[in-house]
Amino acid sequence: MKNIDYQLLQQRYLEYAENQSELEIDIMEKFGAFLPDEIIDAHTHYNDFKFLLDVPPTLSAHLVSSFLGFNIGDSDKFNALLYPEKKVHCLRIPLPFQGINLKSVNDHLLSVSYSEHRVAVAGIPTDLVYTLDVLKNGNVSALKMYHWYSHPPYKEIYDFFSPEILEVTQSGNVPIILHLPGTLAKCEECLVRLLLDFPRQRVVVAHMGVSATSTLDDLEIYRKLSRYENLFMDTSMVIDPMVLTQIFKRFPLQRIMYGTDLPLSLVRGQAYRHPEFGLRIFSSYPYHWINPREVDEQGVELCGVSPMLIHWQALLSLENAIRVVAKKQQEKVKEMIFFNTAKEVYSF
Numbered sequence: 001m002k003n004i005d006y007q008l009l010q011q012r013y014l015e016y017a018e019n020q021s022e023l024e025i026d027i028m029e030k031f032g033a034f035l036p037d038e039i040i041d042a043h044t045h046y047n048d049f050k051f052l053l054d055v056p057p058t059l060s061a062h063l064v065s066s067f068l069g070f071n072i073g074d075s076d077k078f079n080a081l082l083y084p085e086k087k088v089h090c091l092r093i094p095l096p097f098q099g100i101n102l103k104s105v106n107d108h109l110l111s112v113s114y115s116e117h118r119v120a121v122a123g124i125p126t127d128l129v130y131t132l133d134v135l136k137n138g139n140v141s142a143l144k145m146y147h148w149y150s151h152p153p154y155k156e157i158y159d160f161f162s163p164e165i166l167e168v169t170q171s172g173n174v175p176i177i178l179h180l181p182g183t184l185a186k187c188e189e190c191l192v193r194l195l196l197d198f199p200r201q202r203v204v205v206a207h208m209g210v211s212a213t214s215t216l217d218d219l220e221i222y223r224k225l226s227r228y229e230n231l232f233m234d235t236s237m238v239i240d241p242m243v244l245t246q247i248f249k250r251f252p253l254q255r256i257m258y259g260t261d262l263p264l265s266l267v268r269g270q271a272y273r274h275p276e277f278g279l280r281i282f283s284s285y286p287y288h289w290i291n292p293r294e295v296d297e298q299g300v301e302l303c304g305v306s307p308m309l310i311h312w313q314a315l316l317s318l319e320n321a322i323r324v325v326a327k328k329q330q331e332k333v334k335e336m337i338f339f340n341t342a343k344e345v346y347s348f
Ligand SMILES: [Zn+2]
Pocket: 043, 045, 206, 261
C-alpha cells in the first residue's frame, strides 16, 4: 500500500469542514437558540501526529482515519466555530486505535486537561498492568476500551473489558465507555451479564448502541435494558432521526447524554445502506477512504442538496427526538441531555 500523508489529508479535510455552506450556517444559527448556553460533549477524541506509529490497512480504508492527528487546539477551534457564544466542556478520549501510542496520548491529555474538561483514558486490552496503573491517576474520569484494538476485533465485551479491570473501575467508581462489539441484539446477553456481575459499575454505551448493521428489530431491547439504572448512553454519530426517536421512546431520557465523536463528526457526507456492510457514508468530496466502485455498484443516489457535516445531521436528529418525545418537558430534557447527566456521571 502506498504511503498516505495523513497530516496533509487532515489539513485539507479540516479546511473543507470549516468552510460551511449557507444551509449549514442557517442550521447553526437555529441551534444557537435551541441549545443551552453551557454544553457537555461527552464523546470527543484526540491524538497528535507525534503519537502516530503505523496505521494498519484496515484503519486507512475507514473514515476514522480522516483526522488521525486531531489535537486539543483543533478541538477548541471547531467548538468555537460550531457553537458560537456557547461554553463547551469536553470529555476527552484518545483516538483508541492500534497504531497510536495510547500511553503517550493518555499522559498528554491528563497533563494538559484543565478545570472545564475531563479525560477518559484509553485502556490497552493486551496490557492489564498498564491499564490498572493508569487508573490510579486521580484525574481519570472514565475508562474507554475498544474492540477494534485487536485484528480481527474482539467479539465479547469481557475480551477487552476484562473482569479484573471491571473490579477496579467498579470499586473506584470510574465509569466505563463501551462501544459494543456488534449490534445490540448480538451484544445484549454479554451486556446484561456485565450489568449483573458488576451492579455498581456505571456503563455508558457509545452511539446509543447503534451500529452500522443495526436494524429496527433491536428496538425492544432498549425497553428491556431501561431497568438497569447504572446503564447510560451517548448520542454520538446517530444521524437517523427515526432510529433515535424510537430509542428515546424506550430508554429513560435522564440516562442519555449528548456526544459528537469529534473529529469524526467533521466529515461531510451522506449515509447510505450497503447490503453487506450496513450504514456507510458517501461524499462527493474525495476523502481517501471512499471507494467509488462500491458506490457505483450500490447505485448511491445523491439528493440535490449538498451533504452536511455529520455534526449537523446528528444534532438535527437529536432535536427531532427531543421534540417528539419530550413534548412540553423540552427545556428540562435539554438540560439533562446536553449538560446535567454527563456532569453527574463524569464529575464535571
Ligand atoms: Zn468514539
